[in-house]
């Protein structure tokens with residue numbers, strides 16, 4: 809990734825144009841933007857909305873950079889996601905969710921979630937949204953929480 813320091817990364821991704829450019833390259837490395845639903849490349853770009861419109865005859869013909877990615881339904885802004893990604897990619901010894909939370913000014917719970925999602929994406933080599941993964945996460949949290957609270961299996 810382009811910025812060399814965390815401070816530079818925060819400044820870089822605070823600019824929506826930089827987020828946009830980065831994510832476009834990430835999703836469409838060959839520069840050919842395609843509709844995430846039908847794959848058509850015949851699109852018009854609505855610059856003021858930062859959305860594309862597909863001419864295919866299917867529902868939801870408009871899409872943004874986030875459509876179909878793990879960032880789509882997140883209440884966390886894209887700049888935070890991308891700084892989090894920068895931290896993961898650049899901290900060779902790993903970054904804890906506590907450190908990430910401090911750097912990004914978000915809760916540790918949010919940082920843990922981002923960290924988990926981004927590592928999964930890096931592992932899978934794709935930032936596409938995985939349906940079903942949300943359920944798995946929540947199931948996992950439900951399994952872990954009682955253990956952490958020391959009340960597993962005991963009534």
Ligand SMILES: [Zn+2]
Nearest residue numbers: 843846862864
């Ligand atoms: Zn389409």
